[in-house]
Amino acid sequence: MKVLLTGSTGYIGRRLKQKLLQDENIILRLLVRNKKSITPNLKRSVEICEGNSFDVESLKKALEGVEIAFYLIHSLNRSDYKNLDKISAQNFLDAAIYCGVKRIIYLGGLGIKNKHTSQHLLSRIETGEILSSSDKIQTIWIRAGVIIGSGSASFEIIRNLTEKLPVMTTPKWVNTKTQPIAVFDVLTYLYSSIYIEKKENIIIDVGSEQLTYKEMMLQTATALGLKRYIIPLPFLSITLSSYWLNLFTPVSYGVAKALIEGLKSEATIQNDNAKIYFPNIKPTSYIDSVKKAVDEIRNNQVVSRWSDRFGSVWDKDYTEEIAHAIFVDRRVEDISNFSHEKVYKSFISIGGEFGWFDYDFLWKTRGVIDKMIGGVGLKRGRRDQLNLRIGDSLDFWKVIDVQENKRLLLLAQMKLPGNAWLEFKIDGDKLIQSAYFYPKGLLGRLYWYILVPVHYFVFTNMIKSIIKKSKTLT
Known part of the structure; x- marks a missing residue:
């Protein structure tokens, strides 16, 4: 079957691309802003379409003859990303229907709409709603919480804070619950979604055990063989916390702010569809996910990083x-x-x-x-x-x-x-x-x-x- 992968130069996209190339039943096509982003060796193994989700004609060309399309697009690095994400999703949906695509597979975030929902998560939810809004095409919406893997933004923050600060003063939201998931488990869910036999739209929440962010940092310390102390302080605002992360971790202020805003609301599994549709996938425990991520870093085997995405570099x-x-x-x-x-x-x-x-x-x-x-x-x-x-x-x-x-x-x-x-x-x-x-x-x-x-x-x-x-x- 012919499969289109968007976001192939991003953190998840690079890794998913490798997994899809291992399937001999798949003819893989990539939609990229610029063909220069594809290495010469890879060009011999995939079909390449140059364009983006705001250019309808390039979308139609990329989706022509495609059965399954992965939607891994977002505009977080732009100030007006919420509006751009809506336009992008609607363009993609319309083009996919026009081209007769059978299924869209979308990776979003865990969480529900309420007064505490961050703008970033709200945008992810709205994107999923748009992609799932038509009965003319099936959308499988995978929702994941904090992704743990070498090079992921969340893991880079947790690891850097844990390694550098024996005593951490943190915002009160450090006690918010979430369900982290290993990046290789996310990839397994995404890849397996190709072969689901159901034809209706499905939302599938994925994750391992429920943990607070405080528990995640303490377990990370254990995995690294360190002893750490965490003191939550009620007066640390989003802005102060974002500057703190900006100074002590590799992420930029904008990324830090988006992630911290997400700490205000719980991001936990709301359905059992992962067990129903993927009974053979057993999510890796948090501490084992951390150990694997650290091993990849130490052995120089990092496939992708949160900062891989090009954003406006190709503009x-x-x-x-x-x-x-x-x-x-x-x-x-x-x-x-x-x-x-x-x-x-x-x-x-x-x-x-x-x-x-x-x-x-x-x-x-x-x-x-x-x-x-x-x-x-x-x-x-x-x-x-x-x-x-x-x-x-x-x-x-x-x-x-x-x-x-x-x-x-x-x-x-x-x-x-x-x-x-x-x-x-x-x-x-x-x-x-x-x-x-x-x-x-x-x-x-x-x-x-x-x-x-x-x-x-x-x-x-x-x-x-x-x-x-x-x-x-x-």
Whole structure:
């Protein structure tokens, strides 16, 4: 059968894509904003349609001949995401009906509508309601709570707080109940939904044992072999708590705020449909989910991360913007006596745990400043310390192009009065390192000129250190 997967570059989408490719009965088609986000090897295994859920014609093309469509789309990174999510869901539903799709499978969140429901969860619920609103097509609506897996936003928050803070002061909502679920269990439910024989719309709530967020953090400490103390405080507001998470965890302020708002209402299972339709799936316990996630991190086996999603990264043609960058800091070194392959390996391993060479403290200082003003900071690190793919986060950069043994192009995602890129390119026997900056107004120009002395030392050291490090690689 032909299956369409949306959101294939996101946290769940990347993992589900791998699972679907293992099924020989499935012809997999991906709907992506930009074909560049698909690796060359994968392009040989899937059909690719370029477009998005706001372009009706591209939706119809993507859904033509499809029997099952996975809807893993949301617009959380946009300020008007609630309205955009409604438009997106309705467009998708209409196009699916027009193309004769038999089934939509949607992943939403646990929870019910009440006065405490967060705007983010409310949007997820409304999306499910729209997708389930027609009797002309079946929608299977999987509802999951906190997803526990290497790279998930919720797990990154819980793990970072538990590892860094022996004593935690938390909001009163830390006592809210939820039912967490392992990411590999979520994938099993989604994949198994393809083969459900029922034809009517179904809502399936999934999760493991009921736990409060406090209990989850204490169990995480146990899994990590740590002793932790948690003190709930009634006066910690959503805003204060969001800044707290922004400073001590890898997530941005916006993501932290959306997650904390969700703590106000319980997210527990409301039906037994998971047991009815999937009696052979036994959800993994919370503590075992944590142990598996930690093992994946330690063994460098993280398939996807919460920060993988591109969002507006593909909304612009950066090739033209870079070409017209007003400020460029370029360094060139002769690498005729060095292995080009090792030089490439050296510059794609930059950042994360390996840091930024001799001036790493300056990068860390910039990361702290970025966090304090609501940016992403350096704490995102890397998914994989030795390999990069388009869409990966690298500290406060995003990988927008990587060509083996040739090029790495990074887009700055820190708070800046302008747009910035960092490029490493092997051209013949030359290693060319370029920092591009397109300023916004007078402030952007002042920003660049103030940092010129810093750039001199940092970028000169960087290119020389990359070459030096290449000599130590095997």
